[in-house]
Amino acid sequence: MPKREVVALDIGGTNLRYGLVRNNKIIRFVRRPTPSGKEALLNAIFNSIDEMIENENNVRGIGIASPGPLRNGIILNPPNISLKNFDLKKAVQKEARMKVEIDNDAKCVALAESVLGVRKKNFFVLTLGTGIGGGVVIDGKVYNSRDIGTELGDIYLTSEKRFEELASGKAISQRTQEIFGRELLVQDLLRTKGKRAKKVLDEVVEYLGQGIGSLINIFNPEIVVLAGGMREAGEEFLKRIEEEAKKYISLPKEYDIVWSKLKEPGVLGASLLID
Secondary structure, three states: OOOOOOEEEEEHHHHHEEEEEEEOOEEEEEEEEEEOHHHHHHHHHHHHHHHHHOOOOOOOOOEEEEEOOOOEEEEOOOEEEEEEEEHHOOOOOOOOOOOOOEEEEEHHHHHHHHOOOOOOEEEEEEEOOOOEEEEEEOOOOEEOOOOOOHHHHEOOOOOOOOOOHOOOHHHHHHHHHHHHHOOOOOOHHOOOOOHHHHHHHHHHHHHHHHHHHHHHHHHHEEEEEEOOOHHHHHHHHHHHHHHHOOOOOOOOOOOOOOOOOOOHHHHHHHHHHHO
């Protein structure tokens, strides 16, 4: 039998990741900065697909992980990319002339974790990147797959600000720009000595602990999986988040909070959208 392959894209606010996936393994992979502007982003998406399909005869479909909210392939009002109320599924189908499936990027990560990663029946994923996305698996199925909802980054931690506005990569960049005059990542803050760096880190850890602890109280998960660019901050940062989250968990139970061990869970999850 010929090998069946899937082209998979993960559209992020900072990076566009895409590859060719064969039998749940990424055999070709590219990461590029996400262009700003609708036309530039669409051209980048189409060119990425063409690049992966070229000289391949066994591609059976295209799976796309996109920022949400979205419904039935239509991207509604994502905060970090320039496609609003746009039917991306229809546009890609017209261009590529093959099966296309699209879901929320964090739900794709949850799908990948369910099938290839932690393989638990009940858990939630937080993608800590430019924004904060959420995917929930209940009884082995991704909740609200290919529909709106589970925007876990939109829970309010203060009277005015959402989880995403306080603890995402974008929030950290804005805060460090104000304080240091340049944008820093969490891993930069961990290496930086001084009271200012410590203050920003303490704030981020507190907000992440509040958000994760609150979500644990809602879902009572078997495990919590964290993915996204913030994973590069490593185990020291994760331990701080775990300790902070314990302060806000009211359920009488211990919970494991882990980084995703899948190298590109968004791309893998997108590929799994194609049956």
